[in-house]
Amino acid sequence: MTKPRIAIVGGGFTGLSAAYDLCKAGCDVTIFEHDADIGGLAGTFELSPGVRVEKFYHHWFTSDVDVLNLIDELGLSHLKRYVSSNTGLYYTNSIFRLASPLDLLKFRAIPLLDRVRTGFMALIARRINSWRELEDISAEDWLIKYGGRKAYDVMWSPLMQGKFGAEAKNVSAVWIWNKLKLRGSSRNKKGGESLVYLGGSFGALSDGIRAALEKEGVTIKTSTSVTSIVVDNGRAVGVDTSAGRHAADVVLCTAALPQFLEMTPGLPASYVDKCQQIRFLGNTCLVLRLNRSLSSTYWLNVADPSFPFVGIIEHTNLDSKENYNGEHIVYLSKYLPTTEALFSMSAEETYAYCEPFIQRIFPDFNRSWVNGFHVWKARYSQPVITKHYSHNIPDFQTPIKSLWLNTMAQIYPEDRGTNYAVRYGRRVAREILASVSSAQGEPEPLRRVVGQSTSE
Numbered sequence: 342m343t344k345p346r347i348a349i350v351g352g353g354f355t356g357l358s359a360a361y362d363l364c365k366a367g368c369d370v371t372i373f374e375h376d377a378d379i380g381g382l383a384g385t386f387e388l389s390p391g392v393r394v395e396k397f398y399h400h401w402f403t404s405d406v407d408v409l410n411l412i413d414e415l416g417l418s419h420l421k422r423y424v425s426s427n428t429g430l431y432y433t434n435s436i437f438r439l440a441s442p443l444d445l446l447k448f449r450a451i452p453l454l455d456r457v458r459t460g461f462m463a464l465i466a467r468r469i470n471s472w473r474e475l476e477d478i479s480a481e482d483w484l485i486k487y488g489g490r491k492a493y494d495v496m497w498s499p500l501m502q503g504k505f506g507a508e509a510k511n512v513s514a515v516w517i518w519n520k521l522k523l524r525g526s527s528r529n530k531k532g533g534e535s536l537v538y539l540g541g542s543f544g545a546l547s548d549g550i551r552a553a554l555e556k557e558g559v560t561i562k563t564s565t566s567v568t569s570i571v572v573d574n575g576r577a578v579g580v581d582t583s584a585g586r587h588a589a590d591v592v593l594c595t596a597a598l599p600q601f602l603e604m605t606p607g608l609p610a611s612y613v614d615k616c617q618q619i620r621f622l623g624n625t626c627l628v629l630r631l632n633r634s635l636s637s638t639y640w641l642n643v644a645d646p647s648f649p650f651v652g653i654i655e656h657t658n659l660d661s662k663e664n665y666n667g668e669h670i671v672y673l674s675k676y677l678p679t680t681e682a683l684f685s686m687s688a689e690e691t692y693a694y695c696e697p698f699i700q701r702i703f704p705d706f707n708r709s710w711v712n713g714f715h716v717w718k719a720r721y722s723q724p725v726i727t728k729h730y731s732h733n734i735p736d737f738q739t740p741i742k743s744l745w746l747n748t749m750a751q752i753y754p755e756d757r758g759t760n761y762a763v764r765y766g767r768r769v770a771r772e773i774l775a776s777v778s779s780a781q782g783e784p785e786p787l788r789r790v791v792g793q794s795t796s797e
């Protein structure tokens with residue numbers, strides 16, 4: 342029996358996780374990755390030889406069991422670091438610590454009753470079992486209902502606008518419910534937030550998966566773009582790439598949804614139309630390498646949508662600066678429509694634009710603190726989770742035979758994240774294996790049970 346040949350478009354964590362289970366089940370897998378390295382949105386870059394950090398800030402919650410279990414499976418448990426996170430809020434020229442329920446109780450910018458109500462919102466979120474009842478409600482209405490108007494105006498509205506801009510009002514309660522539930526489930530006994538990071542960065546996880554894949558004979562072709570899915574008679578039979586044609590029995594695309602639509606000929610117009618209802622935001626991330634720390638806060642939300650960033654994430658308050666040549670690594674993040682001027686700015690222009698805003702928060706900050714900076718941009722960084730989002734999500738199985746889709750926009754009711762990339766990647770692998778097995782009359786190599794996710 343010949344091994345099924347599987348071509349995977351995209352070497353992010355979805356593609357890598359799917360490949361991991363497919364190759365273990367006996368498939369012949371080739372991954373095509375446009376970038377020079379694997380990792381996708383959770384990819385890293387080198388600060389100096391051997392010292393890597395994420396292009397976009399990343400951490401895990403303690404409840405991210407799918408990815409944490411994968412780390413164990415790959416024998417990388419010793420690299421896991423559990424860290425207490427320290428969050429804050431910049432509001433009307435002041436920084437407020439908001440790392441625990443007690444901090445929230447002391448946050449005098451909102452009335453005491455609303456502080457108490459806001460404190461209970463995470464508990465309320467955890468008690469809601471069916472996201473379906475939230476699909477018809479906007480995040481704004483839900484937040485006002487449970488946290489109060491003043492809490493919404495002071496805290497939530499600027500944060501929602503900072504994250505979703507003009508789309509903020511369209512965001513569904515499912516999105517905020519899921520965020521509150523997730524953060525609430527990653528808390529220590531004192532109510533503080535506990536996070537997980539990996540020694541050697543997320544790149545250490547990519548390295549671990551790559552080694553496991555290559556051991557099983559998977560070919561990973563980086564710097565290779567898939568230009569088109571090859572469709573013959575309604576069936577995917579391979580991919581055309583910047584390095585030539587590659588024949589396959591099954592194609593799995595993990596690129597962003599708009600990219601999938603661009604590279605796939607022959608999709609029914611109604612299917613394309615439905616997929617196009619899903620809108621995306623881009624992200625631009627300024628990474629500063631400083632010789633001084635900005636503050637002791639890891640995650641500072643900026644509750645002022647006029648700023649060119651919604652968060653200041655001082656990574657070296659999560660993972661020691663000693664791991665980064667003694668430099669303080671700080672991310673300034675902005676989600677935005679890619680038509681906004683900031684998205685097209687050069688690194689120098691982005692820094693110059695942001696500097697006065699950094700100084701408004703940290704008045705002593707100046708260019709002499711900056712050893713260097715980098716700017717990373719992602720065109721498809723966050724799908725906008727609108728009301729009744731579930732109606733627009735395409736299935737894993739596409740209208741074209743043997744062509745499968747597993748992309749960030751299908752993650753729901755959870756929101757994108759590497760944990761879900763792993764969970765959904767392994768889930769689509771199981772579905773592909775089941776489909777190939779039934780088509781082939783259950784060949785021996787596909788009988789093995791693969792990666793049952795613990796969280797399903």
Ligand SMILES: Cc1cc2nc3c(=O)[nH]c(=O)nc-3n(C[C@H](O)[C@H](O)[C@H](O)COP(=O)(O)OP(=O)(O)OC[C@H]3O[C@@H](n4cnc5c(N)ncnc54)[C@H](O)[C@@H]3O)c2cc1C
Nearest residue numbers: 351353354355375381382397399400566567596722758759
């Ligand atoms: C600012 C930011 C912060 C984040 N923070 C966190 C965090 O703290 N924790 C967390 O877990 N997650 C975080 N995430 C989310 C996480 O990075 C993503 O959910 C996850 O990496 C998505 O993986 P993926 O494989 O589904 O998609 P991607 O990582 O987007 O991978 C898709 C891959 O397909 C490739 N590709 C596209 N087109 C082609 C083509 N034509 N040919 C070949 N290859 C192609 C792309 O280059 C890419 O590598 C964050 C994301 C952003 C943007």
